[in-house]
Amino acid sequence: MDGLNRMFASAKESESDWPGQEPDRANSSGHVGLWNVHQRLRLRFGAPYGLHIVKSDQEGTWIEVRLPKCEGENTGC
Known part of the structure; x- marks a missing residue:
């Protein structure tokens, strides 16, 4: 959970930053x-904007989805 949240918070967007690409993490x-x-x-x-994992345990995972507040029809949202 913490590792994914750190990746979500980073500005990197390259394929090498995807989860599962780290050679030292089994x-x-x-x-x-x-x-x-x-x-x-x-x-x-x-x-x-994007995802943030709030809680993850045996009962399940809570994920926060951060989106902009859009008003009107032509806002680009």
């Missing part, structure tokens, strides 16, 4: 879907 694959969603949100709305 079992880190399986998070590429979250990373893809986060990067798509950033591409659409900018760096302040």
Whole structure:
């Protein structure tokens, strides 16, 4: 959870920064879907927006999706 949140907070967007690409981290694959969603949100709305994992335990995972507040029809949102 902390590792993904650090990656979500970084400004890097290269493929080598995807989860699962770190050679020293075992079992880190399986998070590429979250990373893809986060990067798509950033591409659409900018760096302040995207995903943040609030809580992750045996009961489940809570993910915060940060989006801009859009008003009107022609705001580009």
